Amino acid sequence: MAKSNSEIKIFNLYGTKEGVVSVAHVTEPYGPDSEPVVSIGISLSGNAKEPEWKVHIPYENIDDLIEALELAKAEFGKDYIPTQVKPDVDEGIVGGE
Numbered sequence: 001m002a003k004s005n006s007e008i009k010i011f012n013l014y015g016t017k018e019g020v021v022s023v024a025h026v027t028e029p030y031g032p033d034s035e036p037v038v039s040i041g042i043s044l045s046g047n048a049k050e051p052e053w054k055v056h057i058p059y060e061n062i063d064d065l066i067e068a069l070e071l072a073k074a075e076f077g078k079d080y081i082p083t084q085v086k087p088d089v090d091e092g093i094v095g096g097e
Helices: 061-077
Strands: 004-012 021-028 035-043 052-059
Touching: 035 061, 052 061
Parallel strands: none
Antiparallel strands: 004 021, 021 035, 035 052
């Protein structure tokens, strides 16, 4: 069980009625002395605290993930990005619990 979870950002999941994406900092995600991670959760019901899917990204892999996402967006996303999206759920507020 994670020792602590600090919310970083929550935003609407495009193409869903209530879905959200949540990003959080998690300390000791796999028990004592485990390295902290960034947790990315997806909830189709809008429950950011209990997402249906989540992935933990070690901080050492964040730059690689960002690079891969930017490549995907440049190569494949140009035809799919809408010109207008709903505002973020948390209105850009960043911070912990």
